[in-house]
Amino acid sequence: MAIKQNLGIDFCGVHFENPVMLSSSPVSNTAEMISRCFEAGFGGVVYKTVGLDNIKIIHPSPRMKSFDYQNKELVGLQNVEQTSDRPTVDNFKDMEYLKKRWPNKVVISSVMGWKRNEWHDLARMSEDAGVDILELNFSCPHMTVEGAGMKVGQAHALVQDFTEVAFKAVKIPIIAKLTPNITDITEPAIYAKQGGAVGITAVNTVAGLTGVDLKTLTPWPNVFGLGAVSGFSGPAIKPIGLRAISQLARHPNLKLPLSGVGGIETWVDALEYILLGASTLQITTGVIHYGYRIVEDILEGLAYFMQERGVAQLSDLVGKAVPKLVSPNDFDLSRQGIANYDLKRCIGCGQCHIVCQDAGGQCLSWDAKERRPVMDQSKCLSCMVCSFVCPVSAPPLITYKEVPNKPEILPPVSVL
Numbered sequence: 001m002a003i004k005q006n007l008g009i010d011f012c013g014v015h016f017e018n019p020v021m022l023s024s025s026p027v028s029n030t031a032e033m034i035s036r037c038f039e040a041g042f043g044g045v046v047y048k049t050v051g052l053d054n055i056k057i058i059h060p061s062p063r064m065k066s067f068d069y070q071n072k073e074l075v076g077l078q079n080v081e082q083t084s085d086r087p088t089v090d091n092f093k094d095m096e097y098l099k100k101r102w103p104n105k106v107v108i109s110s111v112m113g114w115k116r117n118e119w120h121d122l123a124r125m126s127e128d129a130g131v132d133i134l135e136l137n138f139s140c141p142h143m144t145v146e147g148a149g150m151k152v153g154q155a156h157a158l159v160q161d162f163t164e165v166a167f168k169a170v171k172i173p174i175i176a177k178l179t180p181n182i183t184d185i186t187e188p189a190i191y192a193k194q195g196g197a198v199g200i201t202a203v204n205t206v207a208g209l210t211g212v213d214l215k216t217l218t219p220w221p222n223v224f225g226l227g228a229v230s231g232f233s234g235p236a237i238k239p240i241g242l243r244a245i246s247q248l249a250r251h252p253n254l255k256l257p258l259s260g261v262g263g264i265e266t267w268v269d270a271l272e273y274i275l276l277g278a279s280t281l282q283i284t285t286g287v288i289h290y291g292y293r294i295v296e297d298i299l300e301g302l303a304y305f306m307q308e309r310g311v312a313q314l315s316d317l318v319g320k321a322v323p324k325l326v327s328p329n330d331f332d333l334s335r336q337g338i339a340n341y342d343l344k345r346c347i348g349c350g351q352c353h354i355v356c357q358d359a360g361g362q363c364l365s366w367d368a369k370e371r372r373p374v375m376d377q378s379k380c381l382s383c384m385v386c387s388f389v390c391p392v393s394a395p396p397l398i399t400y401k402e403v404p405n406k407p408e409i410l411p412p413v414s415v416l
């Protein structure tokens with residue numbers, strides 16, 4: 001049964017029919033592609049980053065490398081793709097077409113200049129093309145031409161200056177896309193705000209290296225015998241994206257609408273970004289993995305969740321989990337628990353016993369005859385590593401249980 005729930009939301013003064021967008025990348029490269037993503041149900045798009053033609057863009061070849069883990073493909077993705085290599089004017093014509101063809105969808109132009117006049121001109125061209133919002137790309141970690149992308153995002157004065165140049169050039173709302181490759185992402189956000197940004201997008205790719213080609217001993221992506229640290233994206237970076245969004249949401253002086261990016265593939269990922277402060281969402285690697293149809297599951301899942309919880313508007317969920325996010329030194333350490341076993345469903349694999357011995361508190365011994373773990377509750381560290389390896393799920397066999405008045409556990413003592 002299809003659920004009809006209103007997923008509309010306002011972001012930087014612009015109404016979105018739903019919060020899910022393509023992020024700026026090869027998935028948002030042309031009007032033809034973006035038209036298909038709109039047909040699939042996306043509420044908006046951030047167009048592939050556009051620069052001026054004076055900088056000749058040539059993409060390294062190959063430009064991507066999948067990061068697979070065991071049998072799971074595309075857990076992450078390394079890329080060295082540059083900004084758009086299409087003529088500037090063609091890109092803006094595509095944006096103009098999209099806005100006319102899809103008036104109810106949100107089109108965001110993403111731009112990257114090198115000098116002040118370039119940021120100015122790109123902002124003007126964006127506004128002339130009729131886009132709803134301008135996103136400033138201060139965050140690509142692997143530009144082949146020095147002095148742009150992440151290098152700007154790490155230099156606070158430049159973030160403020162270039163934002164200000166764009167802000168003075170146009171009337172449309174400006175958002176800054178920030179790099180996670182920095183100690184404190186809230187710092188450039190504040191500078192962007194001072195320059196006139198009314199929203200923040202986080203995150204661009206994390207600087208990473210997926211491995212080494214063992215045939216040729218070349219680090220990936222092995223561009224004719226050479227590798228490079230470059231942008232890493234996909235599910236593996238979701239914890240970094242969530243960390244960034246929550247830090248931006250919690251900052252007392254920022255208070256800007258946030259667009260969350262990084263590892264979103266499912267409605268649960270989307271919801272987690274919303275609960276931690278994002279009011280719109282952006283996706284690339286999920287689309288590279290599954291195509292534009294990924295949006296159907298996300299919209300349906302969000303709608304079901306809202307209906308089940310009686311949530312009238314999506315905006316009611318934005319930042320809902322943020323007040324519960326504290327520094328670890330604010331935890332209530334007087335409350336403690338243990339692992340709780342439903343042994344009726346145990347299959348006797350012994351994984352819990354092995355990890356408890358080698359990585360936990362040695363609270364489990366092994367009844368070899370019955371093939372069952374035997375627990376000494378007083379030694380359980382509540383680290384829960386046993387639950388991570390137990391293959392019995394839905395519902396999990398091992399759960400966490402608070403134990404009032406739990407005696408203090410002494411650290412394990414070596415007798416060797």
Ligand SMILES: Cc1cc2nc3c(=O)[nH]c(=O)nc-3n(C[C@H](O)[C@H](O)[C@H](O)COP(=O)(O)O)c2cc1C
Binds near residue numbers: 233
């Ligand atoms: C191949 C590729 C090209 C990208 N190009 C751009 C770009 O031109 N501009 C930009 O702001 N971000 C670019 N990104 C970053 C994405 O927009 C996004 O921030 C990042 O991939 C994290 O989201 P994800 O995990 O959903 O992929 C690119 C990412 C990939 C994988």
